[in-house]
Amino acid sequence: MQKYSIGEFASLVGLTTYTLRYYEKEGLIIPSRDGNDRRYYTDQDIKWIGFLLHLKGTGMSMEEIKHYVQLRAQGDGTIAQRRKLLATVKERSLAQIREMQANLTVLSHKIDWYDGKLNHTVSEDFEHYLQRFNN
Template identity: 55%
Template sequence: MPTATEKQYTIGDFANAVGLSAPTLRYYENEGLIEPHRHDNGRRYYEEADINWVKFLLHLKGTGMSISELKQYVQWRAQGDATIPERLALLQQVKRDFLVQFNEVQHHLQILNDKINWYEEKEAGVTTDHESFRAYLDRFGHHE
């Protein structure tokens, strides 16, 4: 049973589909992250499956992986199942780093929220004239 001929995307359409610019796609290709097909005239074309691949890469990138880490991951992947332990170890390390950052960033948000509340209450005349932000924070048990 022959599958329907796959839709072919120009680099411009593909860029639109994945939310990147065409130059960025060429840059990623240069870095070895993507390998589009070529028409006889030299022009690139992309297929449906490439969309999923790029979106997956962007998820990994969004967890904090650099281009060179992605490149390493992709190289291992091209070498087949023998490199699964390496890939798994890399992703686990990325996850650990991510979680550390995630906790820090939540703390930053806490302080930002406190400051916003402080300004809002100050505007509404709720805090006493000379209460400092630090004293205010202390009331909530936040430190640093």
């Protein structure tokens, strides 16, 4: 199986060596060591980092991922807990998306209002305009 030095691995997964050592210090990914005590990463690690980045991308914090990693290390007995943790993260993430979409709606209305102003087709002000959208 392929082995990657930290530098190779970093460019493979799109992180810096700094970040990888930081993640290791935090316990998120622990590579093996060679005879010279240098880290090496495997294809398994590529998959794990990929999944980890998806977790980060849903807004899961380092602390939460740390917790997830600890559960994972304890084996299949913690699957229900892991499922629950991910479900919580999922709900929070969905809520965040909904909130962002609501904020985007207001921003879009403002852009539309500017378009109106620029086209000289709207004379009302933004607040009045927004009332038509019940906001």
